[in-house]
Amino acid sequence: MSQSQDPEVVDLLQQLIRNRCVNDGSDTSGHEAASAELLAGLVARSGADIERYEPTPGRASVVARIEGSDPDAPSLCYLGHTDVVPANEDTWSRDPFGGELVDGEVWGRGAIDMLNLTAAMSLAFARLARAGWQPRGTLVLAAVADEEALGSHGAGWLVEHAPDAVTTDYLITETGGMPLAGPGGKLLPVPVAEKGSCWCRLRVHGEAGHASMPFRTDNALVTAAEVVRRLARHRPVAEIHDSWRALVDAMGWPPEVTAAMLDPERVDGALDELAAADLVLVREAHACTHTTIAPTIVHGGSKINTIPDRVDLDVDIRTLPGWGPQEVRAMIADALGDLAPRVEIVDALDDPATASRFDTPLWDRLAALAARFHPDGRLVPTLQVGATDARFFRRRGTVSYGFGMFSDRIGYDRFGAMFHGDDERIDVESLAWSAAAFEQLARDFLGG
Structure with missing residues (x-):
């Protein structure tokens, strides 16, 4: 045909x-x-x-x-x-x-x-x-x-x-x-579901001052850098959903690999092992099994010789089924730890899966x-x-x-x-x- x-x-x-x-x-x-x-x-x-x-x-x-x-x-x-x-x-x-x-x-x-x-x-x-x-x-x-x-x-x-x-x-x-x-043959993946979006703007507060005297200043940009680092290294718990289970069952991997891919406690390790062979596919697989968080844009500072007192971070969060604003806020707080009180969520898109x-x-x-x-x-x-x-x-x-x-x-x-x-x-x-x-x-x- x-x-x-x-x-x-x-x-x-x-x-x-x-x-x-x-x-x-x-x-x-x-x-x-x-x-x-x-x-x-x-x-x-x-x-x-x-x-x-x-x-x-x-x-x-x-x-x-x-x-x-x-x-x-x-x-x-x-x-x-x-x-x-x-x-x-x-x-x-x-x-x-x-x-x-x-x-x-x-x-x-x-x-x-x-x-x-x-x-x-x-x-x-x-x-x-x-x-x-x-x-x-x-x-x-x-x-x-x-x-x-x-x-x-x-x-x-x-x-x-x-x-x-x-x-x-x-x-x-x-x-x-x-x-x-x-390994089990050719597959033709067809999306039947999609993750949600929770694009957030996080506001980091500090105290303005003269940049010629930076010692022990409360520089919002320095704090924002640590916020970005913590968000980037955060590893949410994996979740296994029907569409992921159907794909894994069809892939034809050895039984031990399949079992690991369907186990929330082991899937991260299994993906790490596969990353060297196919990083593009593993990135998608990771996104299919995790709510993800990616800092993408920073807005801050007004003048080169002024310590910034406020920095805004735009963060792209993609949510799995069942996630809403409450779960997202809890994840951000968990990722930031003791810095969470310093960060204000000033805007958040609620577009669920x-x-x-x-x-x-x-x-x-x-x-x-x-x-x-x-x-x-x-x-x-x-x-x-x-x-x-x-x-x-x-x-x-x-x-x-x-x-x-x-x-x-x-x-x-x-x-x-x-x-x-x-x-x-x-x-x-x-x-x-x-x-x-x-x-x-x-x-x-x-x-x-």
């Missing part, structure tokens, strides 16, 4: 990359209107219904639908985003916004995260509409802004302000289907479809350690998975390294496979 090339999806991805919809987290960044216009034109030419939403100037999303004939049939949404994170052009081998096709790979920011799938979903939708396909269940395409920040100009806004346009029974978004070679069942008809269809591309592979549910827009829909009861169809050309570890990394690129075979898979999945799952 698979095909190795699809020039139309390659061209669409290149255009999306060149639109340079860079989201730096500010309200005025992103400029996703350019890609919304591109995809709206593609869908409009196919004859499908389409709506455009722009809650903030330049932050546009588009939603298209092919209405089903049976209101009792399941509905499905293909959810892609059009924004990308910034790229440092000095550290890339090629122009991150050039969309160059080199040796069978399209280079550019967003080629992996997730313009490749947005292009494939959009093209599959347009082809179904062009063909006059009449499904029993409704198919929705949503190409949204602002996924790389908080979704407040994109999916989050749509779910709150236009729920009837985007709410479906089932949803597919990033990033599953990348082949993972394990979400999960979907994987004993569903959609899961069964995905497994059958994947076998057509990877006869030697099998689907396995996983926990997404980063945030996606799926969380907004899971909270409304939508069963949501991350899925694409990728070739063996780029290994699982390279995929992981390219998310928000340098030299991001995708092979043309994976693009063709994903476009074909999304078209076939709609036909298989929605009928018609």
